[in-house]
Amino acid sequence: MGVAGLAAALRERKISAVEAAAHHLARIRSHQALGAFVALDDELTLAQARAADARIAAGSAAPLEGVPIAHKDIFVTADLPTTAGSRILAGYRSPFDATVVRKLAEAGAVTLGKLSCDEFAMGSANENVAVPALGFDHPVPVRNPWDSERIPGGSSGGSAVAVAAGLAPGATGTDTGGSIRQPASFCGVTGIKPTYGRASRYGMVAFASSLDQAGPMARSAEDCALLLSAMCGPDPERDSTSLARPAEDFSRQLAGSLDGLRIGVPKEFFGAGVAPGVRAAVEGALAEYEKLGARRVEITLPRTELSIPVYYIIAAAEASSNLSRFDGVKFGHRAKHYRDLADMYAQTREEGFGDEVKRRIMIGTYVLSHGYYDAYYLQAQKVRRMIADDFQQAFAQCDLIAGPAAPSVAWKLGEHGGDPVADYLADIFTLPASLAGLPGMSVPAGFDAGLPVGLQLIGNYFAEAKLLNAAHAFQQATDWHRRWPAGF
Amino acid sequence: MSEINTFEAAQSGRPTGPLVRGYEVIIGFETHAQLSTVSKIFSRASTAFGAEPNTQACAVDLALPGTLPVMNKGAVERAIRLGLALGSTIAPRSVFARKNYFYPDLPKGYQISQFEIPVVQGGSVSFFVGDEPKTVRLVRAHLEEDAGKSLHEDFVGQSGIDLNRAGTPLLEIVTEPDMRSTAEAVAYARELHKIVTWIGICDGNMQEGSFRCDANVSVRRPGDKLGTRREIKNLNSFKFMQQAIDYEIRWQIEEIEDGRAIQQATVLFDPDSGETRAMRTKEDAADYRYFPDPDLPPLAIAAEWIERVRAEMPELPRAMAERYVREHGLSDYDAAQLTQSPALAAYFQGAVAAGANAKLASNWITGEIARRLNQQDLAITEAPVTASQLARLVARIGDGTISNNAARQVFDALWTGEGQDVDAVIEAKGLKQMSDSGALEKIVDGVLATNQRNIDEYRAGKEKAFNALVGQVMKASQGKANPAQVNALLKAKLG
Numbered sequence: 001m002g003v004a005g006l007a008a009a010l011r012e013r014k015i016s017a018v019e020a021a022a023h024h025l026a027r028i029r030s031h032q033a034l035g036a037f038v039a040l041d042d043e044l045t046l047a048q049a050r051a052a053d054a055r056i057a058a059g060s061a062a063p064l065e066g067v068p069i070a071h072k073d074i075f076v077t078a079d080l081p082t083t084a085g086s087r088i089l090a091g092y093r094s095p096f097d098a099t100v101v102r103k104l105a106e107a108g109a110v111t112l113g114k115l116s117c118d119e120f121a122m123g124s125a126n127e128n129v130a131v132p133a134l135g136f137d138h139p140v141p142v143r144n145p146w147d148s149e150r151i152p153g154g155s156s157g158g159s160a161v162a163v164a165a166g167l168a169p170g171a172t173g174t175d176t177g178g179s180i181r182q183p184a185s186f187c188g189v190t191g192i193k194p195t196y197g198r199a200s201r202y203g204m205v206a207f208a209s210s211l212d213q214a215g216p217m218a219r220s221a222e223d224c225a226l227l228l229s230a231m232c233g234p235d236p237e238r239d240s241t242s243l244a245r246p247a248e249d250f251s252r253q254l255a256g257s258l259d260g261l262r263i264g265v266p267k268e269f270f271g272a273g274v275a276p277g278v279r280a281a282v283e284g285a286l287a288e289y290e291k292l293g294a295r296r297v298e299i300t301l302p303r304t305e306l307s308i309p310v311y312y313i314i315a316a317a318e319a320s321s322n323l324s325r326f327d328g329v330k331f332g333h334r335a336k337h338y339r340d341l342a343d344m345y346a347q348t349r350e351e352g353f354g355d356e357v358k359r360r361i362m363i364g365t366y367v368l369s370h371g372y373y374d375a376y377y378l379q380a381q382k383v384r385r386m387i388a389d390d391f392q393q394a395f396a397q398c399d400l401i402a403g404p405a406a407p408s409v410a411w412k413l414g415e416h417g418g419d420p421v422a423d424y425l426a427d428i429f430t431l432p433a434s435l436a437g438l439p440g441m442s443v444p445a446g447f448d449a450g451l452p453v454g455l456q457l458i459g460n461y462f463a464e465a466k467l468l469n470a471a472h473a474f475q476q477a478t479d480w481h482r483r484w485p486a487g488f
Numbered sequence: 489m490s491e492i493n494t495f496e497a498a499q500s501g502r503p504t505g506p507l508v509r510g511y512e513v514i515i516g517f518e519t520h521a522q523l524s525t526v527s528k529i530f531s532r533a534s535t536a537f538g539a540e541p542n543t544q545a546c547a548v549d550l551a552l553p554g555t556l557p558v559m560n561k562g563a564v565e566r567a568i569r570l571g572l573a574l575g576s577t578i579a580p581r582s583v584f585a586r587k588n589y590f591y592p593d594l595p596k597g598y599q600i601s602q603f604e605i606p607v608v609q610g611g612s613v614s615f616f617v618g619d620e621p622k623t624v625r626l627v628r629a630h631l632e633e634d635a636g637k638s639l640h641e642d643f644v645g646q647s648g649i650d651l652n653r654a655g656t657p658l659l660e661i662v663t664e665p666d667m668r669s670t671a672e673a674v675a676y677a678r679e680l681h682k683i684v685t686w687i688g689i690c691d692g693n694m695q696e697g698s699f700r701c702d703a704n705v706s707v708r709r710p711g712d713k714l715g716t717r718r719e720i721k722n723l724n725s726f727k728f729m730q731q732a733i734d735y736e737i738r739w740q741i742e743e744i745e746d747g748r749a750i751q752q753a754t755v756l757f758d759p760d761s762g763e764t765r766a767m768r769t770k771e772d773a774a775d776y777r778y779f780p781d782p783d784l785p786p787l788a789i790a791a792e793w794i795e796r797v798r799a800e801m802p803e804l805p806r807a808m809a810e811r812y813v814r815e816h817g818l819s820d821y822d823a824a825q826l827t828q829s830p831a832l833a834a835y836f837q838g839a840v841a842a843g844a845n846a847k848l849a850s851n852w853i854t855g856e857i858a859r860r861l862n863q864q865d866l867a868i869t870e871a872p873v874t875a876s877q878l879a880r881l882v883a884r885i886g887d888g889t890i891s892n893n894a895a896r897q898v899f900d901a902l903w904t905g906e907g908q909d910v911d912a913v914i915e916a917k918g919l920k921q922m923s924d925s926g927a928l929e930k931i932v933d934g935v936l937a938t939n940q941r942n943i944d945e946y947r948a949g950k951e952k953a954f955n956a957l958v959g960q961v962m963k964a965s966q967g968k969a970n971p972a973q974v975n976a977l978l979k980a981k982l983g
Binding site: 075076082084089092094095096098201202203204205206208209210236237238239240241317318320321323324325327329330331341345365368369370373377 | 547550551552553554555556557558559586588590592595596597598649775777778779781782783784785
């Protein structure tokens with residue numbers, strides 16, 4: 001049962017919040033081999049569920065009352081440990097909840113543990129995990145329920161898997177360069193990244209501040225609409241980049257007709273690098289949209305390829321600075337043996353960070369260094385602006401943009417063999433919208449050799465309602481999002 | 489902000505200052521003024537001084553994961569006030585940047601500051617060195633956060649970190665290298681200190697570190713290109729500032745005279761030894777990897793905001809001093825003295841409002857009162873003699889009731905609390921001047937009758953002899969004679 005269905009059943013008291021919580025806790029335990037969860041507290045979850053039941057009984061149920069939601073371990077939580085997938089935060093407990101966590105709790109959601117992710121959200125495969133998963137005494141990569149030998153995508157891999165395997169009706173994720181949309185695509189679930197600034201970043205362990213956005217992952221656009229409505233809203237006293245755009249009830253805006261909707265199809269999203277099976281599934285989805293009354297418009301996003309170097313410069317630059325606070329002085333890991341202060345920093349960070357994190361800190365440090373700043377960071381910012389301008393030109397011709405969320409389906413665990421560039425190239429279709437700060441989503445649109453393919457929809461700023469409406473209409477006409485992986 | 493090399497700016501057209509052993513001295517300042525906001529620049533923690541370590545550091549100040557900075561409007565408003573006071577441009581859009589470096593008392597591993605586009609640009613500070621007017625140009629003033637403190641003394645083999653100060657708002661005020669002597673540098677710092685306290689943006693407490701100066705000092709032979717500078721850090725009293733800069737100038741000249749080149753360096757002044765010592769040299773200079781802080785949108789200041797602040801600005805000391813010169817005929821120097829602080833100016837204005845002759849009141853305030861305040865280490869607000877008492881005293885001098893000498897006695901009685909009412913003190917002490925010209929004339933005649941030698945000398949052209957006669961009359965009247973009247977009478981009688 002999805003978020004919307006479960007919320008309705010809870011309100012109608014067809015099921016209790018405690019029953020819903022217990023059901024999901026049991027599923028999590030029986031599928032811990034997936035490695036999706038890193039923290040779980042049954043008592044905490046059940047206590048919250050009992051409180052939700054009491055509110056339902058008292059007739060004061062909030063929209064998500066009693067619905068269990070799991071959180072990507074990049075959101076800080078007061079009641080559960082927060083690691084961001086990193087050894088350097090081993091044992092860390094935040095004194096406060098992330099705004100998104102708090103808002104979901106205020107909307108009645110019950111916290112269902114913390115989900116595995118790539119360390120500091122840096123990764124496209126959820127293989128860069130440095131903390132043990134639930135039921136393990138060592139770090140494990142998250143496995144894709146459609147094929148347990150394959151990666152789930154990343155960095156919100158745990159979130160995608162929890163939803164795809166029915167361990168949680170919905171989950172939070174974060175998207176910096178595609179970390180919601182790409183794993184949603186690989187696991188056959190629905191995920192949306194809102195416009196940059198719509199959801200507060202307060203309490204999200206920062207990776208790249210100008211790109212990080214929170215969003216929901218769930219079984220349908222309808223479910224995402226319900227979750228996103230609760231997650232968004234201004235947070236001016238906590239996050240200066242949070243926008244003064246009032247919260248919206250996206251669930252009320254799902255019924256619109258697609259008649260005359262202009263869907264822009266960028267030719268750069270259908271080049272030689274796209275797997276034929278992915279292309280076929282996406283073309284099928286576009287044909288479906290035309291049946292629903294939408295019109296296909298050919299557009300161009302000429303700087304799509306440039307988004308890869310631009311992203312890996314800007315994100316790395318910001319990360320290199322954001323991660324400086326993990327220095328062994330105030331919290332988290334500190335090396336046991338060191339000679340002096342400089343050595344303490346070096347040993348702590350050497351021991352605490354994984355390879356991919358170190359790689360990005362080094363790249364980021366380099367591109368910000370004296371003598372290189374103009375050629376890399378500044379130049380990347382200029383091209384970033386051009387990429388955003390390209391989108392505005394495109395939106396003069398269309399209402400939404402559609403294409404594949406990723407060039408391929410999920411690859412095999414270890415297939416990239418530690419080649420980071422192979423991972424980076426797989427982000428090509430999600431990076432442009434991230435750099436422009438635009439909302440984007442991934443909607444299940446078919447299969448390639450038994451593995452899910454996601455259709456990416458990109459909207460203009462604040463077009464979340466339009467996106468969700470288009471996705472919902474598609475899901476009313478198709479059943480890709482209702483498919484379950486075998487054994488779940 | 490030593491990485492912005494204003495020091496190399498061309499100095500053509502600036503007058504050469506007094507030479508020290510044949511060298512010209514060139515000084516530029518960077519001052520950190522702690523802004524008087526209740527809460528920190530990017531968090532809601534208190535900025536109050538002196539709390540137990542780490543009790544005034546919230547999650548944002550501790551840089552806990554997930555925390556983000558939110559700009560304190562009060563800090564921006566104070567920057568606007570400074571810009572308006574110094575005739576600077578207030579940037580409609582300025583940018584916060586991260587200055588990246590590792591240090592235990594820097595919780596985020598970077599300091600949020602402003603780099604390429606500061607909030608206050610240009611402007612100047614004008615003041616007097618003695619009677620000589622000087623103007624020092626500002627490069628900029630930018631907002632930034634303070635770091636915490638490392639406590640090395642209290643922990644054996646370890647250091648303590650106190651983050652109460654982390655995130656305290658600072659305005660770093662940077663000058664052009666316009667100063668040409670220690671005296672000018674100290675006068676600049678005093679003037680800037682006066683302005684920031686006057687406009688209420690900084691409490692000016694130098695001991696608590698609310699106003700800290702870094703002096704960039706170099707020397708050169710007149711006409712040569714600029715010498716290599718050394719930066720004296722954290723000068724937290726005007727006395728040390730003077731000693732440190734004087735020492736540094738001597739040291740640099742001796743180095744050059746001994747054939748050694750000056751190395752660019754950051755130095756600290758040790759008040760115990762009276763010497764400056766290098767902390768780090770240019771080779772150690774870090775690459776701070778400045779970049780715009782993505783957590784903070786550019787700071788936009790609308791023209792209406794500036795106008796709102798302008799409307800609330802107090803009259804500035806210079807404008808006030810110019811008004812005193814214009815309205816009360818005071819000298820530039822006296823007017824500048826009276827406008828050292830709002831409280832002092834208020835005292836003067838209080839006396840004038842109570843009817844005092846402005847010039848006389850000014851003389852008393854800048855003379856006797858200043859001397860006694862200084863001696864007893866009192867603020868003007870603590871002066872035992874009120875402005876209205878001073879006004880009454882001055883009035884009694886003006887109307888000839890008492891002489892200046894008698895006035896001093898009255899003043900002393902008021903100051904020590906011996907009396908409260910000016911007239912009552914005059915009465916009690918019998919200090920009234922002789923107003924009966926018949927009685928005075930008798931005394932004058934008596935003095936003239938017994939001092940023929942002085943009369944002869946005076947007639948022979950000796951001015952001193954006249955003064956001796958006046959003195960004799962004053963003595964004979966027990967100080968009660970009006971000196972002006974005595975003068976007139978003597979002149980009349982001596983023809």
